[in-house]
Amino acid sequence: MKINIDIVLGFIEAGKTNFINSILKSGEFQNETIIILQDEFGLSEIDISSQNSQDNNKIIVINPKITEEINTFFISTIIDQYSPNRILIETNGMKDSSSIINIFKDKFLKKICRVDDIIAIIDAKKFFIYLKNMKSIVTPHILNSETIILNNLNYLNKEEFSNIQNEIKKINETAKLIEHVSTLNIKEIHQEEYVQLNNKNNFLTFKFLISTTVFIFLFTFFMTLMMSDYNIYNDYISKFKNFYTIFISILIQGLPFILVGSFISAVIQIYISPDTFIKIFPKNIFLSCIIAAFSGILFPICDCGTIPIVKGLIKKKVPIAAAITFMLAAPIVNPIGILSTIYAFQGMKSVVICRISAGIVISILVGLIMQFSMKKEDDILIINDDEINCNCGFCSSDYDSSSDAFKRLKAVFIHTGDEFFNTGIFMIIGTFLSSIFQTAISMNNNMYLPNDNRSSLITMILLSFLLSVCSTSDAFVAKGFLKLFSINSVMGFLVVGPMLDIKNTIMLFGNFNKKFVIKLIFFILVISFGVLVNLKLS
Incomplete structure (x- = not known):
């Protein structure tokens, strides 16, 4: 079975580490050896103790040195040493995301690894600032991603939120959009929830309503013509034709x-x-x-x-x-x-x-x-x-x-x-x-x-x-x-x-x-x- 690779993209303090911690808490992985490769130096840390005891996962956190380059040899060495079932890579937001993704296009790694998901974490509050000033870096993150998670949405109004979604869709129409929601449970402990945004259904509903309206209008129009004196409308129909x-x-x-x-x-x-x-x-x-x-x-x-x-x-x-x-x-x-x-x-x-x-x-x-x-x-x-x-x-x-x-x-x-x-x-x-x-x-x-x-x-x-x-x-x-x-x-x-x-x-x-x-x-x-x-x- 191939090793699953998950690549998490985003700028510092976007919420990449918190997202990885929420995955470990969710119980999504069980009985796996998981390598978490942190090519980032943010304020948050990976909380291994937070995972459920019944998951029975072996989690290994690796922080590459500044002088170490994450390349095909580096990944191959980790695989030989730990034989993981999954590798989670938290990338530095200022780096070219394509360089990380291209590592797994190597012939050898392609045989033993499978890129399961590429996730971009975006701080919605700073989105347009980054897009304006660092477009050449932000855009490849979005373009390469299969899943995009939006954080800090509580700082935005509906129009701003809609504008962000539209900008993202212009760059990557196929990516799955996820909304990050922080909830408070009975014990007053914050829980992280990620809810998928489903705009396609709204769009399809809108298209259906428009199509239905046009159909009813045309049906009524032609039925009126059929029930009326055809000669009266003949000249107008000829001009329209x-x-x-x-x-x-x-x-x-x-x-x-x-x-x-x-x-x-x-x-x-x-x-x-x-x-x-x-x-x-x-x-x-x-x-x-x-x-x-x-x-x-x-x-x-x-x-x-x-x-x-x-x-x-x-x-x-x-x-x-x-x-x-x-x-x-x-x-x-x-x-x-x-x-x-x-x-x-x-x-x-x-x-x-x-x-x-x-x-x-x-x-x-x-x-x-x-x-x-x-x-x-x-x-x-x-x-x-x-x-x-x-x-x-x-x-x-x-x-x-x-x-x-x-x-x-x-x-x-x-x-x-x-x-x-x-x-x-x-x-x-x-x-x-x-x-x-x-x-x-x-x-x-x-x-x-x-x-x-x-x-x-x-x-x-x-x-x-x-x-x-x-x-x-x-x-x-x-x-x-x-x-x-x-x-x-x-x-x-x-x-x-x-x-x-x-x-x-x-x-x-x-x-x-x-x-x-x-x-x-x-x-x-x-x-x-x-x-x-x-x-x-x-």
Whole structure:
């Protein structure tokens, strides 16, 4: 039978020793030889006498010297000497918890030992202080743990307690949360109790109530329609069906690309160091913009998916000019978008070439102007999404990119999910508004359409903003406007649409500083109009 290993993590005075003493009192272990390895020098001591006499456990407390390193050899020596059934390791909170856990991944120890539980003891009263000032240490404790125990909850109100739970769940969604409760028995002796927090049931109950409410509403709605004169509602149902079709089609086109963009952003954040980006992008800003402009060929991402990537680039301190150039050019040089344009405008190669070249020129110009118009101290990313509030533990400059492969892979999916849902919610709002505009336009066949080049170009740019068609399929929509507008005006739809639309605008305001977004939108419109109005296509 393998030796059970329990690893207790936490800062000094968090309550690690008291927790171990409570386990010994509980009678959970019987007829075992237990090694308690205290790699910590706190105020409390292991109370061997507190265990129940009927447990018949042999408890051995080992306090390593300061000069001794807990490693594979140290653990192997203890096992050879004492032949324990269980080893409880109380770790020093300032040490890297991963180093202790990785000891038991050794081939020899893996055969004879089994990590039964990894427990993080957290002083709830000091949680946010530690998280703010020692994030690179606190986060791995939480991330590596299977069980998290919260102490000193009596100092918190309900809102503070809820905030702590939310922060922990952002870092480790699967960990079991335990609340420490100290009770007074009849003999006026304090007893330690650990009660599991069950938030999932509350969440499921909430979801059930919402789902039931929606179901009852829909059932009542459709029953009313069935019992009423169908002809009265036929026109409204047709309009709603048109809106629904547009809304779903845009989401189906856009969400996969946001997911891919979020995944690439996560990979960039976790696996690629700032030094690597410095090597990729030259010191010369103009050259870095050119590289960024053509980088979209390697990443088949539409306009929806570039924003998460750009956030990752900015966090890596890549020049603003290069990041913006990539964001604006990537949807246009996207191979899928190029192929769709070639297919939609068969026999019109000039349209494809013009779209790519104009898109690259505008992207570089806007990127360079934004670079030189922003002050060095300006904050581009909004505070809620800055590195300080990222809870994965891998965004800190102290993060070691050579750490455990499984942890890095896990962090990629944590980052991807967080980025996808944060960005996706803005995409859904933008899609909803865009669908309303598209439905309104499709129902109004008597719209005034300007004839001169400048007015029609402005109209097409406005339509590209309102319709918010995905850059991988907008060529087919643009071709439909050739019956109403000149090819020069349609270029406004093909070039500006992937750079700026309702979806993008809402996502930009949701992720970047308002001043930065307004300035970016202004320069995109001005530069695009200045370049496109001088095109002479036939």
